[in-house]
Every structure is written in structure tokens, then in C-alpha cells.
Amino acid sequence: MHSDTTGSWMPVALSGDLPAGTVMPARIPAGSVALWRSASGRPAASADRCPHRGMRLSHGFVRGEALSCIYHGWSYGQAGNCLRIPAHPRLAPPETIRVTTHRVEESDGLIWIAVGNPLSQPPRLTDFVPLRSLTVLAGVAAIEAAAGAKANLEGLLEVGEDAGNICLLLSPRDDEETLTHVLIKGEAGPAECTAASRTAESLRRKAEGLQKKEITQ
Ligand code: FES
Structure with missing residues (x-):
């Protein structure tokens, strides 16, 4: 997590894992989030709870520039305002019907959600x-112990024999679970990508073993 004095940025997904017109679940300290990308390609993050009857919005669907709830079809814009209530097609939904939203930034192939109100960019x-x-x-x-190295302030941990060529970007969910993004330095061919993926998988197994050991001790 990248922090300043007023908040931080959490890397919650790879850009490539959220194509235009889709929604996926994500997690930040404030709770579950519906992370979605409009048809025009803009990412957005809404609290994962429909203000109507509480259905998870990450189970919903994206139409154009709106996220719709799977249950009764209420739809929300990227600012969180309710745009449409299908059971009352002539009603302009009141401003008070809103879903909480979070700031989102996308850069270098990663999607970040603001936690608090960071003054800096990711x-x-x-x-x-x-x-x-x-x-x-x-x-x-446990991940650092498995890697035999420490993550830097931005959460980047160098791993593998070619330290520096493969990095893990760590985004802790809590003390027992860490969302981990595997990054490769520069252009990499299929062989390098497969090797980096294997390195990350083997580190995952080792870290999970260490974590279990710690819990059972
Ligand atoms: S619960 Fe979402 S529209 Fe009813």
C-alpha cells in the first residue's frame, strides 16, 4: 500500500483483468467493492452493496456508462447516483439514492483505489x-520471510534468482491474506512469463507454509 499522511493507494487489480463493460469484486479496508469499467473504458469503484435491498453490485452488470444491480435492475452512474429504477421507468430517481464510491486511478497496467484521501498519485x-x-x-x-527479502515502502518485493527482474507488488488484505501482483521488468517473452509465474507460485506455497507454521506454533 502506497501511503502519504492523509491516505494511501491500494493496487486492487491488473488493468487487463477488467475489460470494458465488466465488473469484479475487490476489497479495501473500508469493505467490499464492486470494481467496474464502463463501455467507454473508464474504471470506477462502488461499495459492493445495492442501496435498494443490499444485493452485491459486483454480481451485477455494466450497460454503457452505468452499473446495474442483478436483483431489480436499479442502475448507478460512476459518481454513485441512481440513474434508473426499472419498476418506475418515468421516475427520475431522487439524489438521495446513491451508492458510496471510491477514487480510482489507473496507471502502468494497474488499478488503484484510494484509502482515505491521499494527496499524491499512486x-x-x-x-x-x-x-x-x-x-x-x-x-x-511470511511472504518476506519466504523471499528472504523485504518489500520497499511502495510494497515492491524483488524475488527470484534474477532479483530485480521479477517483483511482487504486495497489497495486504489483513495479517493472513495478501493480494499479490506479479510484475516483470521490461519486455518478457512467453518463457520468462512462465518462469516468473512459477517463481511466484512457489513463493506463495512457501509463504503459506510459513504462515500455517506460525499459527500452529
Ligand atoms: S437490491 Fe439492487 S435493485 Fe433491488
Whole structure:
């Protein structure tokens, strides 16, 4: 998590995992989030709870520039305002019907959600190409122990024999679970991508083993 004095940025997904017109679940300290991308390509993050009857908006669908709830079809704009209530097609939904939204930034192939009110922008990772994300059932300390290295302030951890060529961007969900984005330095061919993926998987297994050991001790 990249922080300043007023807040921080969490890398919640790879850009490539959220195509235009789709929605996916994500998690930040404030709770579950429906992360979605409009048909025109703009990402947005809404609280994952429909103001109508509480259905998860991440189960919904994107139409044009709106996110619709799967239950009764209420739809919401990127600012969180309710745009349409299908059971009352002539009603202009009142301003008071809104879903909470979070600031989103997208850069260098990653999507970031603001936690609090950070004054700075998310860190730039221009030297890296994001490869994939994986959930590690271990905290940052166990991942660092498995890698034999420490993450920097931005959450970047160098791993593998070619340290510096493969980095994990760590985004802790809690003390026992870390969303981990695998990044490769520069252009990489299929062989390098497969090797980086294997390195990350083996580190995941090792970190999860260490985490279990710590819990059972
Ligand atoms: S619960 Fe979402 S529209 Fe009814």
C-alpha cells in the first residue's frame, strides 16, 4: 500500500483483468467493492452493496456508462447516483439514492483505489509489465520471510534468482491474506512469463507454509 499522511493507494487489480463493460469484486479496508469499467473504458469503484435491498453490485452488470444491480435492475452512474429504477421507468430517481464510491486511478497496467484521501498519485511503475495477480493466504511478514527479502515502502518485493527482474507488488488484505501482483521488468517473452509465474507460485506455497507454521506454533 502506497501511503502519504492523509491516505494511501491500494493496487486492487491488473488493468487487463477488467475489460470494458465488466465488473469484479475487490476489497479495501473500508469493505467490499464492486470494481467496474464502463463501455467507454473508464474504471470506477462502488461499495459492493445495492442501496435498494443490499444485493452485491459486483454480481451485477455494466450497460454503457452505468452499473446495474442483478436483483431489480436499479442502475448507478460512476459518481454513485441512481440513474434508473426499472419498476418506475418515468421516475427520475431522487439524489438521495446513491451508492458510496471510491477514487480510482489507473496507471502502468494497474488499478488503484484510494484509502482515505491521499494527496499524491499512486506510484508509477513504468519499468514493469504486470503479469498476473494471485491471492496468498499469508501476511506480508511470511511472504518476506519466504523471499528472504523485504518489500520497499511502495510494497515492491524483488524475488527470484534474477532479483530485480521479477517483483511482487504486495497489497495486504489483513495479517493472513495478501493480494499479490506479479510484475516483470521490461519486455518478457512467453518463457520468462512462465518462469516468473512459477517463481511466484512457489513463493506463495512457501509463504503459506510459513504462515500455517506460525499459527500452529
Ligand atoms: S437490491 Fe439492487 S435493485 Fe433491488
